[in-house]
Amino acid sequence: MKAGKKKILLINEEYCKECGFCIKFCPNNTLAKKNTINSRGFHPAELKGECSFCGICYTVCPDFAIEIVDEEQISR
Amino acid sequence: MSRRLPESLKKIPHTYCPGCGHGIIHRLVAESLDELELREKTVAIAPVGCAVFGYHYWNFDTAEAAHGRPPAAATGIKRVLPDRIVITYQGDGDLAAIGGNEIIHAANRGENISVFFVNNACYGMTGGQMAPTTMFDQVTTTTPLGRTLEDGYPVKVCELLSVLEGVSYIERVAVNSPANIMKAKKAVKKALGYQARNRGFTLVEFLSMCPTGWKVSPEKSLEWIDERMLRIFPLGVYKDKG
Numbered sequence: 001m002k003a004g005k006k007k008i009l010l011i012n013e014e015y016c017k018e019c020g021f022c023i024k025f026c027p028n029n030t031l032a033k034k035n036t037i038n039s040r041g042f043h044p045a046e047l048k049g050e051c052s053f054c055g056i057c058y059t060v061c062p063d064f065a066i067e068i069v070d071e072e073q074i075s076r
Numbered sequence: 077m078s079r080r081l082p083e084s085l086k087k088i089p090h091t092y093c094p095g096c097g098h099g100i101i102h103r104l105v106a107e108s109l110d111e112l113e114l115r116e117k118t119v120a121i122a123p124v125g126c127a128v129f130g131y132h133y134w135n136f137d138t139a140e141a142a143h144g145r146p147p148a149a150a151t152g153i154k155r156v157l158p159d160r161i162v163i164t165y166q167g168d169g170d171l172a173a174i175g176g177n178e179i180i181h182a183a184n185r186g187e188n189i190s191v192f193f194v195n196n197a198c199y200g201m202t203g204g205q206m207a208p209t210t211m212f213d214q215v216t217t218t219t220p221l222g223r224t225l226e227d228g229y230p231v232k233v234c235e236l237l238s239v240l241e242g243v244s245y246i247e248r249v250a251v252n253s254p255a256n257i258m259k260a261k262k263a264v265k266k267a268l269g270y271q272a273r274n275r276g277f278t279l280v281e282f283l284s285m286c287p288t289g290w291k292v293s294p295e296k297s298l299e300w301i302d303e304r305m306l307r308i309f310p311l312g313v314y315k316d317k318g
Contacts, residue, residue, distance in 0.1 A: 007078070017094035019287075019294035025254055042094070056254045058079035062099030063089065068079040 006071040007053040015065035016044035022057035022066060031057060082110040084118075086135045093200075095294025097251045097284030098127055101194055104257070105165070106134060108264040114272065118161040119153050121146035125167035126201045127194065144175025147182035150189040161271055163190045168209040169199045172231045176208075179237070186242025186276040190267045193233060193279055196286035197305060204289030209233075211308050216289070230308055234281050238314035244276035246314040250283040252301040256311075275317065283309055 016038065022045050023031045030049040038044050044065070045057075058066045081087070084106035092098045109115045115136050122130040124143035131138035141149035146164035154162040171179050171193050182189065198216050199205040205218040208231040213222040223230075234248045245267055249260035260282060267278035283305050285297040292300055 015089045019095040021095070021294065021298070024295055024298075055079045059254050059257050060100070062092070062096055063094075064081055064085060064099065064103065066079075067081055070078055073078070 007051075008069055008071050008074065009047055009051050009053065009057070010067045010069060011045055011047065012065045012067075013038050013044035013046075014040075015063045016042055017063050017065075018042035018044065019062060020045075021060040021062065025056050025060050027054060027056065028052055082106040084109045084115045084135050086133055088133065090133050091129060092126060093286075093288045095285055095287040095297055096126070096200075097196065097282065097286070098194065100251045100257060101165075101192065101260075101282050101284060102127075102130065102133055104251075104261045104264050105163070105192060108261060108268055109136065109161075112265065112268055112272070114161045114268060117159065118163065119157070121149050121153070121162070121164040123164070123166040123170040125170050125199075127165055127167060128201075130165055144170050144173070145178055146170070147175065147178040147187070147189065147191065150191075151182055151185070151187050154187060154189050158188075161190070161268060162188075163192060163268075163271075165192045166194065167200070168193070168195045168197065168207045168233075169201075172208040172233055176231075179233070180240075183237045183243050183277045183279070184240045186244070188271055188274055188276055189278075190271045191277075191279040192264070192267075193281045194284045195233070195281055195305075195309065196284045196289060197230075198286060198289040200286045200289045204286070204291070209309075211304060214304075215291075232309065234279070234309075234314040237279060240277075242277050243279070243315055244317040245270050245278040246281075247279075247316075248281040248283070248309060248311050248314065250301055250306070250311060252283070252285060252298040281309075283311075
């Protein structure tokens with residue numbers, strides 16, 4: 001990982017359908033199901049610890065719910 | 077590395093079941109088209125089945141065909157607009173059952189189209205009935221005691237089509253692990269690249285999860301592919317003319 005650019009893991013909670021694929025395949029075990037539910041009644045995934053931004057959760061997510069972006073790309 | 081959703085996907089949620097493989101395969105097709113810069117000249121044909129809503133989720137031109145007929149519609153579009161990339165996206169009920177005739181003849185004619193064939197071993201949309209690709213002993217709503225020899229053998233589409241002269245590339249992949257998903261994306265890009273170079277008919281078969289049709293949890297559906305489907309449907313390249 002190149003130093004300098006700060007990454008952010010974005011989880012779109014409304015898109016998540018609680019399949020658990022990202023939690024199963026996360027090599028750092030940093031993803032977990034949230035206690036609250038989204039508008040469709042699913043417990044979305046949430047980041048619990050330090051993320052290495054490997055992108056495996058993005059690769060396995062069937063619901064377009066996860067993205068990894070550079071911090072500077074996000075308009076505030 | 078940043079991972080942004082491809083431009084070829086619309087920024088809307090889809091209506092597939094939790095754990096369904098269609099979302100992953102939609103994204104792989106979209107990512108590949110973006111990376112090959114083919115999005116603006118692509119026409120996709122949506123099937124009848126769960127993925128009928130493909131045209132809601134893809135951000136490129138799409139058409140809809142009658143059940144099983146996307147290869148015939150794609151043939152027409154490709155012949156009229158030969159500079160376009162024409163893809164069909166079909167399930168196993170669509171391609172292997174009612175569309176068995178169309179796919180065999182499109183492949184045999186060597187039509188320069190790419191077919192993305194999603195095999196989930198059942199009819200997912202209508203509630204998990206037996207499809208031609210259903211395996212022996214698999215319980216579905218129409219084979220409550222499991223499929224028997226009386227219902228015929230599971231149809232192996234890759235093996236069947238690979239003997240036809242018009243076919244240039246056929247590969248079977250799965251989407252049940254990160255490694256398999258990355259291999260699947262390579263296959264998609266290869267098929268699209270072959271079409272861009274006018275190499276003839278290409279097909280990629282995806283073994284895809286259907287937790288609802290199989291009556292298992294999304295997590296178990298990943299193991300279900302490894303334990304049950306791979307024995308009947310081995311992964312690999314079945315034909316590659318280069």
